[in-house]
Amino acid sequence: MPQLFLLFMSFSLAVEALHSFMQDESEHKHYLIVSAVTNLLVNLLGVWFFRSYARVNIVYRKAEDMNHHSICLHVLADSVRSAGLILASWFLSLGIENAEVLCLGIVSVAVFMLVMPLFKATGNVLLQIAPGNVPPSAFIKCGRQITACEDVSEVSQARFWELVPGHAVGCLSIRLKNSSDDESVLEYVHGLYEDLGIHDLTIQTEKS
Known part of the structure; x- marks a missing residue:
């Protein structure tokens, strides 16, 4: 499921941030700015197409709403990741230490917060929890x-x-x-x- 993939991606970014912190900054690879900017622009175009679902919390009135919201969050999370890469590259060019660690950590937290509402909603369906809209x-x-x-x-x-x-x-x-x-x-x-x-x-x- 896309929400599980996004959760794993956030954890992977957190591990990568920790790994970067433990390494020598001089060993870090420079980010490909052109690729990151292009990826960000493409993802923002995708977010625009699914703009009606570009919210963290949304009321699902039918099954298609969850599918569309999942796609939108997937594209939005990738956009956040691309923005984090661009920001980290800029910080590195300014000589800021541990810039990669900081940006990867922020992106990891942001992706986790984006996907958690969708993850909870999907879990409620799978676990057959009582409808939340009925007290x-x-x-x-x-x-x-x-x-x-x-x-x-x-x-x-x-x-x-x-x-x-x-x-x-x-x-x-x-x-x-x-x-x-x-x-x-x-x-x-x-x-x-x-x-x-x-x-x-x-x-x-x-x-x-």
Whole structure:
């Protein structure tokens, strides 16, 4: 996944900065300014194309939003890296000691901060965390409303998560009384959770 690649890149830059600090400054290689500037300009053009996703934190309303945000952050992180190379080269030309270490360290931290929100959002989907846009109290309230129905004996195994960004799903089990009207209860339950944005709900019913 791109976010993992960016995290590894930030760690790699941090290790490179530490390695540069331990070396003699005279052994450092000079940066290729022309290549770095060209790479930066190309990356900035890419950021412009994905400018609507050029934010660290963004609300994902559909799966494509996460993909586009991931691409944009990838290009943006590469832009930061190119800018760091240019800055380090300039500092070295001014005779500033440990310029490479300083710039690589700044770039490493910047890339890490850029990718962490996307990494957390992806982790929440993979770990099937409850939808963040729905407060836990809302789920508790729905459970109480269902339990309060005269045709319902018990509600159990209620679980809700985001299948993909912007699309939450859920499942629960309902024990109904023998004289209950299954269709009306199911329609009522689906209506409650649709108001919360849960449009894909699996309900298991059984008679008491």
